[in-house]
Ligand SMILES: Nc1ncnc2c1ncn2[C@@H]1O[C@H](COP(=O)(O)OP(=O)(O)OP(=O)(O)O)[C@@H](O)[C@H]1O
């Protein structure tokens with residue numbers, strides 16, 4: 641069964657593309673047939689994919705921000721190869737409502753990256769409130785999680801973020817540190833899981849929290865028992 645994972649936040653530069661590309665590389669390198677849809681007209685994820693070395697596990701890419709070629713329908717453009725198990729969507733900061741609805745449809749998980757800054761916290765909190773309404777309507781089975789990104793643990797900014805999230809009852813499922821590993825990976829079309837384990841040990845530990853949440857059962861059960869109310873959470 642295909643699991644669609646949407647990475648989204650209206651705040652620019654919070655790490656949507658970084659999370660999307662690293663998620664895609666994680667799943668591909670762990671043997672899951674993986675697709676990556678880039679809904680950003682700036683094509684950041686598509687450019688990353690174009691850089692991907694051929695010897696690494698392949699990822700099927702679609703530049704979904706662009707209209708399909710002539711004589712091709714939108715649904716044909718958005719098809720994935722048979723057997724695809726994980727579909728990751730990178731999204732831009734700004735989306736029209738119809739685009740948002742297309743993105744959310746059949747989503748299995750929604751990840752909102754957030755940076756440790758007061759402005760990012762406030763903007764993201766407002767965004768989550770708006771997003772939650774659309775999720776209830778268009779992806780009622782999806783689970784939503786926050787990931788703190790570019791974290792430096794011993795800083796006031798991080799403490800402030802955690803306090804802010806705690807007050808809103810929004811605890812992050814993972815905290816990814818600020819690391820040049822992400823910058824290097826982004827430039828080379830790879831993810832931190834494609835890099836030397838010795839270099840990325842700490843980052844991999846942080847990622848495991850997110851992967852554990854994503855793959856948790858029974859929150860994300862492939863087979864729902866009949867007449868059972870499906871679980872949905874803001875982690
Ligand atoms: N954990 C991290 N450590 C260090 N640098 C990071 C980290 N996460 C993201 N970055 C860097 O921050 C910048 C912004 O990240 P990214 O492009 O993923 O954000 P975005 O939300 O996709 O931005 P946009 O809204 O413009 O699409 C990039 O240069 C990226 O390499």
Ligand SMILES: [Mg+2]
Pocket residue numbers: 656657658680684730731732
């Ligand atoms: Mg981006």
